[in-house]
Amino acid sequence: MREEAIKAYKIPIEAPRDLIEAYFEVKRRALREVLDHVTYSQTGKAHLRFKAGDRRRLRNKLLNDWRYSKHYIDSAINSVIGLVKGWIKLFNRGKARTEPRITRRTVYIKNTLFSYRDGVLKISVEPNRRYLEINLREYDWIPKDFDRIGGLILTERELIVTLKREVKPRRPRDWASFDVNLTNITALINGKIVRYSLKQLYHIHRVYENKRRRIQKLSKHKPKTAKRLMEKYSGRERNRAKDFMHKLTTKIAGELSEVESGAILENLKNIKCRVLRRTKDLNRKLSKWNARTFQSMLEYKLKWLRLPVKYVNPKYSSKTCPLCSGRMATYEGRLMKCKKCGFTADRDIIAVLNLQMWGSGVTPKALIAHLRAMMGKQLVDQNSHSSIKVYQP
Numbered sequence: 001m002r003e004e005a006i007k008a009y010k011i012p013i014e015a016p017r018d019l020i021e022a023y024f025e026v027k028r029r030a031l032r033e034v035l036d037h038v039t040y041s042q043t044g045k046a047h048l049r050f051k052a053g054d055r056r057r058l059r060n061k062l063l064n065d066w067r068y069s070k071h072y073i074d075s076a077i078n079s080v081i082g083l084v085k086g087w088i089k090l091f092n093r094g095k096a097r098t099e100p101r102i103t104r105r106t107v108y109i110k111n112t113l114f115s116y117r118d119g120v121l122k123i124s125v126e127p128n129r130r131y132l133e134i135n136l137r138e139y140d141w142i143p144k145d146f147d148r149i150g151g152l153i154l155t156e157r158e159l160i161v162t163l164k165r166e167v168k169p170r171r172p173r174d175w176a177s178f179d180v181n182l183t184n185i186t187a188l189i190n191g192k193i194v195r196y197s198l199k200q201l202y203h204i205h206r207v208y209e210n211k212r213r214r215i216q217k218l219s220k221h222k223p224k225t226a227k228r229l230m231e232k233y234s235g236r237e238r239n240r241a242k243d244f245m246h247k248l249t250t251k252i253a254g255e256l257s258e259v260e261s262g263a264i265l266e267n268l269k270n271i272k273c274r275v276l277r278r279t280k281d282l283n284r285k286l287s288k289w290n291a292r293t294f295q296s297m298l299e300y301k302l303k304w305l306r307l308p309v310k311y312v313n314p315k316y317s318s319k320t321c322p323l324c325s326g327r328m329a330t331y332e333g334r335l336m337k338c339k340k341c342g343f344t345a346d347r348d349i350i351a352v353l354n355l356q357m358w359g360s361g362v363t364p365k366a367l368i369a370h371l372r373a374m375m376g377k378q379l380v381d382q383n384s385h386s387s388i389k390v391y392q393p
Contacts, residue, residue, distance in 0.1 A: 005167045005304040006150065009142050011134060011159045015107075016125055020156060023072055023107045026062050030080040031102055033058050038084065046088045050081065069124045075108045109152035116149050121161070123152070134159065169308045172262035175362075177355035178298075179266065179317070179348050180291040186348035187252075188356050190259045191364060193349055196252070198290070201244045205288035208237035245293055253301040262307050264359030265295050266314035312359045314351070322353040322368060 037050040055077060062073050083100050090096035114123040119137040124130075136142050143163065150162035176189040185196040211233050219226035256263060268291050299309045318336065319328050326340030328350065337344045357363050 002166050002168050003303065005165045006300060007143070007146075007163045007165075007304055009139070009161050009163065011136075011139060011142075011161060012157060013132075013134060013159050015154050015156055015159070016130075016132065017156065019068055019072075019125055020105050020107055020154070022066075022068060023076060024102065024105045026066070026073065027076045027080055027102045030058060030062060030077050031083070031100065033061075034077075034080050034084050035099060038088070046091050048081075048084055048088060067126060069113055069127050071110050071112050072107070075110050075113075079108055105156060107154040109154055111149070111151060114149075114152060121149070121152075123154075136161070165304065167303060167306045169303075170260070170306045172307060173260040174262075175264050175310070175356055175360040176256055176261045177264040177352045177359060178294075179314075179351040179355065180268075180289075180294055181348065182285060182289055184348070185248075185294065186346075186352050188352040188364065189255060189261065193352070195348075196248060201241060201290060202288060204237060204240050204244065208233055209284070209288075241290065241293075245290060245297055249294060249297040249301055252298060253305060253307075256302065256307060257305050260307070263298060263302055263309045264355050265299070265309060265311050266291075266317070266355065267311040268292055268295065268314070310359045312355055314355065317354045317358075318347040318351040320350075320354055322350060322357065322363075 034048070034050055037048060037054060039047050039049055041047065058077060059073055062076070063070060066073060080102075083102075087096055087100040109123060114121060116122070116136075119135055121134045121136055123132040123134075125132055142161070146163035146165045148164050150164050152162065153160040174190060176187055179186045181198070183198050183202050185198060187194045187196065212230065215226050215229045215233070218229070302309055320326075321328050321338035321341060321343055323343045324338065324341045326338045328336040328338045328343075331337035331344055334347050335344055336347045336350055353364060353368065
């Protein structure tokens with residue numbers, strides 16, 4: 001069964017400012033028109049009543065005095081309708097108070113607005129008059145083994161190119177399991193326990209959290225300056241965290257590709273909604289947990305390499321004994337001890353052992369035998385186990 005793998009890359013360019021400003025204004029006009037078609041029921045629920053005829057009239061209205069390619073109007077309307085529908089879902093759940101606004105100066109370029117030949121991407125700005133040409137062969141970081149190019153996103157300083165490739169997942173020789181924690185990722189790869197440090201990522205979040213606290217104190221006296229600084233440092237935090245995660249997941253994907261191993265991950269869908277109900281300090285720490293970001297990045301990179309990914313229910317993965325399936329209790333620090341057979345190990349190691357068994361259906365016998373042999377000599381923790389390798393980008 002074939003699937004489609006997707007990757008996106010940024011290319012620095014000098015974008016046509018007039019197109020970006022015109023597109024930004026037409027999206028604002030379209031948003032006002034679409035919001036006029038939002039109705040509210042007696043229970044206060046919002047609904048969008050925007051039919052095909054309404055769309056056609058809006059398109060004709062926006063095309064007046066529009067000198068750029070007509071398909072930009074279509075993409076602007078599609079973008080606005082998607083924005084309003086997303087806002088309605090949040091509003092009906094009680095998670096949105098104010099109406100949506102257009103704040104970003106970005107242009108979505110449909111595949112009808114560009115062509116790709118001999119490595120050159122040609123984007124229509126004004127029909128039969130003006131084009132934006134980019135030679136993708138000049139950028140070494142862009143792969144050459146893609147099948148087609150999806151939609152493009154144009155900003156004032158860069159072009160985001162979406163590459164698509166049809167892949168047929170291969171049968172892996174082995175499976176690797178991953179347990180994502182706040183300051184590390186513990187993995188079982190090719191029969192060995194590997195630990196990847198996330199302390200640098202946690203430090204990034206802590207640094208910018210302290211910056212935001214100082215900016216919030218400034219907001220009472222200088223709100224405009226505080227808003228500008230908040231956007232500046234929040235953007236830096238996102239970029240640094242994303243850069244860290246990209247480097248880490250690229251490293252892991254390369255390691256799994258070498259041993260032809262698939263990945264077994266925890267099913268953490270809506271996990272923060274379930275755990276962010278505790279103390280204020282713990283909630284603040286958990287908000288810095290980048291587990292879902294790690295999983296999504298690793299998944300699409302492995303998919304591009306034709307390696308499969310499985311998700312399993314992580315419930316009791318660190319409290320179930322991998323030897324006898326007995327219940328494990330806290331022994332000392334992060335160590336867990338089985339009440340039935342006495343097996344003792346670090347809770348992260350227990351988790352990856354169980355995740356691999358549950359996901360692959362195969363017991364990692366050699367590693368478990370090694371751990372069992374060590375039980376009489378020393379406790380298995382993050383410092384005593386000789387096969388743990390620590391990676392830090």
